[in-house]
Amino acid sequence: MRIRRCAVLFLEPREQTEFDLTVLLGGGDGLRRDRRWLALAPHLGTEVEVDASERELLGDLSPGQWIDAASIDNRTAVERLLTEGLLVSDDPAHAVMRARDEALRGTYWHPLAATLHAFTRWSGVNTVQNSKDSGTETAVQMRQVLGAPPVEAARRADASTLKPLPRIAPTAFDDLLARRATCRNFDPSRKVPYELFAQLLQRVFAAQAEVRVSDDLVFLKKNVPSGGGLHPMECYLIVQHVEGVEPGLYHYQAHEHALEPLAGPDKPLREFVMDMVAQQHWFADAHVVVLLAPRFDRTFWKYRHHAKGYRVVALEGGHLSQTLYLSATEAGLGAFITGAINEVELEQAFGLDPIHQGALAICGFGWRGQVMETAELDPAGAVWVAAAAPEN
Structure with a gap:
């Protein structure tokens, strides 16, 4: 031997x-x-x-x-x-x-990136209970327990040396940006229309065009940047409240703009979502939950053992989530993203091997609730009337 x-x-x-x-x-x-x-x-x-x-x-x-x-x-x-x-x-x-x-x-993982990815995955974590146990559920409690954080905006020079820039009159796009706020209150009684659901997937996750270099080398054009133009991100959906779509698990086919039904979990769908988002109950009623699951082997095909390979994959998750936020906001919906997920259970549910393809983050969208039961960060009052926000 x-x-x-x-x-x-x-x-x-x-x-x-x-x-x-x-x-x-x-x-x-x-x-x-x-x-x-x-x-x-x-x-x-x-x-x-x-x-x-x-x-x-x-x-x-x-x-x-x-x-x-x-x-x-x-x-x-x-x-x-x-x-x-x-x-x-x-x-x-x-x-x-x-x-x-x-x-x-x-x-072709970079050794440090492979170790980071493997040993920061969660299984069975309850972030809400952890916050309760540590006494850091609210911003006030965090200040009491953790002390003062670093300053909210760094300044490198004395105020007298600053060169003020003009404030430009806001446009419709500025108004859209102002309404972009993480949604923590969803209304499960109201379904997302089928065409609106399809439109958001098309805008955020679908391939818009392709470049075929050879039979086995194809580059897709999407509405977000991607390291090396490789677009390794696959999207797995947990659909809960969409007209014309049976609740369950799906793989989104970006090239065909189509849903591939998958076997469902062995528990109620909302309970499954709760487990996947580490008991963050404020996301449990989201109409559509999206697992961002990059195919590392596609990116590392080019960036072999590359120190920046994992970083550009993570950046792509941010690009997609911001595009989802803006697309959902423009459509009158709320959106969210969270990295506090139980990767091990997600990989098991969707049949992913974390060496080749793993769970990176979860985002989602749906109708915002009429009442803010869970606090949302909206200091400008563009989504909620500031006085109506609950106390921490």
């Missing part, structure tokens, strides 16, 4: 601090500090604690050169690291871990 180290691996020395009365009684500061070494391998997506001998073995082995496992004296360490997937072998018994490692190699 031949072995080698997995393609990407970082080792983190982590310290965990806990109160210990015996340390205090012994004349110390009352804190017990335990140090551990954790192996972070993005093809696994889970931390693996290693001991000193395993850590040294991982440092000695090459990620590219195969060697005979029999040449390693520490057989116990080899067997455990093979089981965990930190080492890979050509033995059929370890085929699953080897396939995961080879998938990461073949997708």
Whole structure:
């Protein structure tokens, strides 16, 4: 059997601090500090604690050169690291871990980007409960618990040196921008018309044209910029309240401007949305929820092991969400985006492999409610009358 180290691996020395009365009684500061070494391998997506001998073995082995496992004296360490997937072998018994490692190699991730992506994914997180537990539910509470934040707008020079610019009379586009505010109050009793639903998808996510370089190299033109013109972003929909569309899960085909029905969740749709947005109940009644799921392999086909590859993918999520905000606002709808999502459950529900294609963010749109039950940030009062906003 031949072995080698997995393609990407970082080792983190982590310290965990806990109160210990015996340390205090012994004349110390009352804190017990335990140090551990954790192996972070993005093809696994889970931390693996290693001991000193395993850590040294991982440092000695090459990620590219195969060697005979029999040449390693520490057989116990080899067997455990093979089981965990930190080492890979050509033995059929370890085929699953080897396939995961080879998938990461073949997708051309930058090592740091791959690790960031793999270890910032959530599963089963409840952000609302976390805010309650930390006492940071409202802006006032955040100030009390966290202290003062950095200043709202940085100034690099004395006010006397500033050169004032003229304020230009607002146009209809300025009015549209003023009404662009994150919606946290949706009206599920009112359905989005079918044609309006189609129009928003067409404006924001659809391919507007194509450039065919060869049979297997095609560039799409969309209404947002994309790194290398590659447009890796796929959109998966959770439709709840749209005329003429059965509630459920869909894949949006950007080239054909069509919906591909997918198998639904094993729970009520609203409950599913709640779980996916980490219990942010203010988004649970959105008429259309959109998962932005980039195909990393398409972007990294050009930007192989590139330090900026992951960044341009993330930027594209921002471009799409702002286009959605403006399109929805122009249509009289509300929109939102959130990065507080449970990626692991989303990947499972939509059948995504996070090495090739992962969950990046969730956005959505729908009719805004008539009453602001959850606070929305609208300081100019362009959407809500300022006096009607609830107190924090």
